[in-house]
Amino acid sequence: MIEDNTQNSAPKSLVQNIAGKIDAFFGMIIGSIQEFILEIGSITLFGFQSIRLLFAKPYRYGEVLKHMEFIGNQSVGIIALTSVFTGLALSFQVYLGFKLVNAVDLVGPTVALGISRELGPVLTGLIVAARAGGAMAARLGTMRVNEQMDALDVMGVNTKQYLIAPRIIAAVVCMPMLTALFDFMAMFGSWFLCTKLVGLDHAVFMSKIRDTVEVHHINEGLLKSAIFGLMFAVVCTYKGFNTSGGAKGVGEATNRGVVMSMVSIIIIDYFLMNFIRIYYLITGVSR
C-alpha cells in the first residue's frame, strides 16, 4: 500500500508541476497584454491632456518656435541627405525591374507615388522620431530625475503645458514640412539617376509623373506625416515625463520611447493606408 501511494504521488506532482508552469506562462502573457493595454491607455490620456492645454492660457508661442527650430530646422540636413539617396536607390531598383518588361518610362511615376504616399512620410517619421523623439525623451527624463520638473511644479507652472504641449504642436507642424522636403529631394535623386545616369528622357520622365501623380497623393503623405509627428511626440514625451531611476532610467525611457515610436509608425502606416483607400473608394476621389 505504501509503495502504491508513492508511485501515485510522483506522477501527480509532475502533472501539477506542468500545469503550474502552463498556468504561469499564460498568466505572464495575459499580464503583458494587460500592461500593454494599460500603457496605451495612459499614453492616449496623456496625449489628450497635453493637447487640451494647447488651447489654454498662457500660450507658449516662444516655446513652440524653440522646439520647431529643434525638430524642424535641425532635421533639414539629415532629411535632405537621406532622401536623395533613398530616391537614387529606389529609382535604380525600380529601373532594373521595369527594364525587364520594357516599362522604364514608368520609373518616375512609380517612384513618385511610392515616395509621396509611403516612403516620404514613413522614413521622415522614423528619422525624426529617432533624432528629435529620442532627444525629447532624454531631455524630459533628465529634467525628471534632476528634480527640474518638481521645481516647475512647485513654481506653479503646469509642466504638461510648458514642456509637453509645445513639443507636440512643434512635431505636428514640422513633420509635413520635413516630409515635403523629403519628397522633393528624393524625386531630385530619382530624376538625377533616371536622366543623368541611366539615360531616360527628361521630358518623358516629367510628363509621366505629371500624368500620374495628383495633389491628393502628396496630401495623403503629408497628413500621415502629421499623424506620425503626433504619435512620436506623445510617446517620447510620455516616456520622458514618467522617467524614474536616475541615469539608467533616462536611458531606458529614451530607448523605449524611440523603439515604441518607430514600431508604431510602421504599424499605423498600414492602417492609415487602408483607411485612406476606403475613403477614396467612398468619395470617388481616386481609383
Added chain:
Amino acid sequence: MTPASNSQHKYAVELDDVKKSFDGTEFILKGIDLKVPKGSLTAIIGFSGTGKSVMLKHMLGLYRPTSGNVSILGTNLNTLDDDALTAFRCNYGVLFQSAALFDDMTVLENVCFPLEEHRRQLSKEQVIKIAMEKLKMVGLDPKHNHKLPSQISGGMQKRTGLARALALDPEILIYDEPTTGLDPILTEMVDNLILETHQARPGTTSIMVSHDLKAAFRIADYIVMLDAGKVLLSGKAEDFNKSDNELVRKFVDKGLKH
C-alpha cells in the same frame, strides 16, 4: 508643534491625521498631526525612510493624502483641483537638494523664470532688476549671472536656487535636504544662508527637511522628528535634549556627536 494659540490663522501649515498609502496596504504616513506656526523656522528630522519627503510632497500638494487634511495658509489642499493647486503653489519657494536649476538657462534666467511666469505685468527690465536683487541678497557675485549652472560650484548653485525660490516673495520657504552631500564648510554656509534669509524676511515661514541635527538645533525655532510615518516628538531643541524616548536619544546622541 508648540501652538501659540488654537486660532487657525496662526499656522502656515496644518496636517490633520494625514495618512498615505501608495498601494492601499502599506502606509508610509500613518496619521501625521502637525502644526507649523506662521513666521517660524521649523526643521523636520528623522532617519531615512521615515516619511519626511512624502510628508513634504503633501505640503507642496504634489501628493494627495489617502485620508486626512493638509491645510496651507488656511486653505485645505484637498478642496483644490489640479489647476487651482498649480496656481496656489505660487505661495511656496522651494530649495531642492540638487538645487534643480534649469540647465539650459543662465543663473540670471533661472531667477527671472518664476517672475516671467507669474508677474507678467512686469517689464523685462523690472524682472531683471528684481532677479539681480535676489541674487545679491543670497550673496552671489554678479559676475556669475550669465553663466550656466554647470559652470558654477555647488555652493553657488544652492545660492541661485535660493534666489529663485525667493523670486516671488513666497510666504512659505521649503528647504528639501539642503545640505545633504555637501562638505562641512559648504554645509555651514548653506545653514547660515537659511538663517539669514529667514531673519531678513519676518513673517515668512521656513521649513527645512534635514538629517543634520546640529544645524536643526542651531537654527530652527521648532524641531519635528518623524519615525515610521508618525510624529515621534515635536518641540524646541531643549525638549529633544530632555526626552527619555530611546529613538530620540539615539538620534540626538549620534547626530550631535558627528
